[in-house]
Amino acid sequence: MARHADVLFVTALAMMAASPGQAAERQQISIAPGRLGEAVIALGRQTGASIGMSDQSLAGVATPAVEGRLSVEAALKRLVKGSGASIRRIDATTWRIVRTPAVVREQPRARIAQPAPQAAPEPAEIIVTASKRDTPLPRYAGMVDVVGDDAFTAGEAAGGTASLIFRVASLSSTHAGTGRNKLFIRAIADSGVAGPTQATTGQYLGDMRLNYAAPDPDLRLYDMQGVEVLEGPQGTLYGAGSLGGIVRMIPNAPNLVRAGGQVSAGLSATQHGDPGGDLAATINLPVVTEKIALRIVGYGVQDGGYIDDVLRDRHDVNRIRTYGGRAALRFAPDENWTIDLTGVFQRIEGDDAQYAAKAIGDLKRASAVAQPYSSDYALANLRVERQWDDLRFVSSTGFVRNILTESYDATPYEMAGADAPAALFRQRNKVDIFSTENRIVRDLDNGLGWILGASYLESTSDIQRSLTSYGTALMQPQVIPGVPMYGRGMAATSTGVHNRIREATLFGEASFEPMRGLIATVGGRLTNSRLTGEVLDPIALLSLAAIARAEAQANRSETIFLPSFSLLTDALPGTTVYARFQQGFRPGGLAVDDQHIQRFRNDRASTVELGFRRGIPGIDPVAVTGNVAYTRWRDIQADVTDRIGIPTTANIGDGRIYTVEGRVAVRPASRLTLDGSIIYNDSRLSRPAQFLRLLSYEGQSLSLPNVANWGGRVGFDYRAPMGGDMRLQLSGSARYVGKSRLGVGPILGREQGDYVDTALSAALTHGTVQWSLSLTNLLDSSGNRFSLGTPFDLSGDYVTPLRPRTVRLGLDFAF
Structure with a gap:
């Protein structure tokens, strides 16, 4: 039986605000001796790179100090040297550390990273962060839509929730007007009239609840890392108001x-x-x-x-x-x-x-x-x-x-x-x-x-x-x-x-x-x-x-x-x-x-x-x-x-x-x-x-x-x-x-x-x-x-x- 060998251990996820070529640029890096898990966190923060680890046990491997003006690739190679691990490039800003010589079956990475235009990227794991336990998609028991990195153009971001509805077939709205609509998932819909009852769909910005007894606030989607839509009742993790x-x-x-x-x-x-x-x-x-x-x-x-x-x-x-x-x-x-x-x-x-x-x-x-x-x-x-x-x-x-x-x-x-x-x-x-x-x-x-x-x-x-x-x-x-x-x-x-x-x-x-x-x-x-x-x-x-x-x-x-x-x-x-x-x-x-x-x-x-x-x-x-x-x-x-x-x-x-x-x-x-x-x-x-x-x-x-x-x-x-x-x-x-x-x-x-x-x-x-x-x-x-x-x-x-x-x-x- 095939086994999912990769375990996502997200050790750095820095948001991109610069051109894709930054991973190849030399930057001033200073990492103290310690463990590999801590070292890649520090490297991600210093360079803006996103670094994943396929085997959680690698996090405890001892690493040397890394000092100097280096690229992300050069710094990673120094960190994993002699550790029994190697590095793989996913795209311009995303890397994975894997144990060698094990052969694993890859899975998609969180929030759908953009492919590099010059070549097809290596698969990266899609992580359902809305599960509150960073569950890999292949091991999430339920229907989920993940609209990931760079998925919304500026024009779509300006459209707000309407742009998301256009992408997700199970998501619908009343269309009473921007900022006054009710959102429904699947067919869990009560009515189109705006009264004092609570919404059937829970909405969140990160971990913060956006609505309760009110319509969709329809926040614009500028500068979003991604959007996740979980279908069906989510009462265990999200409580009241998540019927749909x-x-x-x-x-x-x-x-x-x-x-x-x-x-x-x-x-x-x-x-x-x-x-x-x-x-x-x-x-x-x-x-x-x-x-x-x-x-x-x-x-x-x-x-x-x-x-x-x-x-x-x-x-x-x-x-x-x-x-x-x-x-x-x-x-x-x-x-x-x-x-x-x-x-x-x-x-x-x-x-x-x-x-x-x-x-x-x-x-x-x-x-x-x-x-x-x-x-x-x-x-x-x-x-x-x-x-x-x-x-x-x-x-x-x-x-x-x-x-x-x-x-x-x-x-x-x-x-x-x-x-x-x-x-x-x-x-x-x-x-x-x-x-x-x-x-x-x-x-x-x-x-x-x-x-x-x-x-x-x-x-x-x-x-x-x-x-x-x-x-x-x-x-x-x-x-x-x-x-x-x-x-x-x-x-x-x-x-x-x-x-x-x-x-x-x-x-x-x-x-x-x-x-x-x-x-x-x-x-x-x-x-x-x-x-x-x-x-x-x-x-x-x-x-x-x-x-x-x-x-x-x-x-x-x-x-x-x-x-x-x-x-x-x-x-x-x-x-x-x-x-x-x-x-x-x-x-x-x-x-x-x-x-x-x-x-x-x-x-x-x-x-x-x-x-x-x-x-x-x-x-x-x-x-x-x-x-x-x-x-x-x-x-x-x-x-x-x-x-x-x-x-x-x-x-x-x-x-x-x-x-x-x-x-x-x-x-x-x-x-x-x-x-x-x-x-x-x-x-x-x-x-x-x-x-x-x-x-x-x-x-x-x-x-x-x-x-x-x-x-x-x-x-x-x-x-x-x-x-x-x-x-x-x-x-x-x-x-x-x-x-x-x-x-x-x-x-x-x-x-x-x-x-x-x-x-x-x-x-x-x-x-x-x-x-x-x-x-x-x-x-x-x-x-x-x-x-x-x-x-x-x-x-x-x-x-x-x-x-x-x-x-x-x-x-x-x-x-």
């Missing part, structure tokens, strides 16, 4: 040795719409060489509008401006300690909503009033890591504030017209998250080992609402019972809600090998949740007794245990087969509208899946991955709308989901890669709640919303040298999104989806300068990404079209 899976963004860390950076700029033109542009800069500054470094990213993006409002005689109303930045300070007092302090800020300003009315035109609608929105996002995180050989301690503590302000046209649609008195409903959701996690991890032989940790999270959500009417106070129609219509642009307060959740957690997971070629992993998470809820600014129609009763029900404590189990075998050469069981949950809370106050219960999803993978994408001539999953989802929480149109949350019943996925990557030549993926979801609300049975047809089984039954993607990537230091890259892809429904039941049951999105790009690199040209939506298809316009008019034929055909010309310069 997690998205983990990995930013480039400060380089302790080398100063440098990059500037990128782009201009775009959208057919039928306004022009746009993007500008970004990254700079890396070592403050104290090998000890302290600062890395700063700043950006600004403008997406031109393309929707016309015929009632207000406005063109291209849905322009969006995004600006923000990220700063990271790294302090490494010695080779065992790493301390990172990170701050993030981003603001999104949308001039108007991006939906159209099908009866008027593909890119037109008639609204009585503009519907602007904004998103302010801020994050601070402190991460401390301590390493002892194969044992490490990680502590991550941080705070997030996310303020999303939305507005909806609340003009009574039966009175819509040039002289109708306009009304605007506003909702402001302020979410604060404090979280801390402390864990001890032991990485043993090739995916074996254990993790033990504790965490605490406190999240508060304040949803405040108001209704503003225009025109005169006379003849104002009632929009929300109990909320006055003052007219003349005066706002009246509508009922809001405050929810607070405190979670204290213990979790653990261990992998062991009961027999040769079989790995078993068991884990569990014990969480105690304390929940409180209260009504904000209740209207006079609400009974004080009803408010007190609902708040008393919302204030409670819950203790939940989430088990996990998996089996994996690599007994067949080059093939991994696995079975996995995992659970996820979301705590309950308090939801209100202007008619009722109610508590919604926690929900829980349990998934059983079987899968296999054979071959290494980008390395082997053919690589294939397949997966079949069954999910049972109980007491589903869903953000819905009442009969008036106000967002609220309710338990809509139990559901079940079947998912089948397949992926293939073909490498017919060293310079060309072809890939394809397909996903099928069969989701049903198998036991609808009573209020849905009354609305539906004889209680028939209903589909879960927002996720297409079919989806798929095909793409190609071609890279070739052009002579000298010039390189050419061509890439293209097409993604099909099948039919889905906006929500559950006949009121929100309108169809959406069933469109193809396309993209094509070319880039020419000359030294440190790169010119790029990209085209999106080549067919200029309108499609329908999302069928919700304003929730106050659910009978309208609203659609959210794709951005029309867009061309972007970009320039990138590294220094």
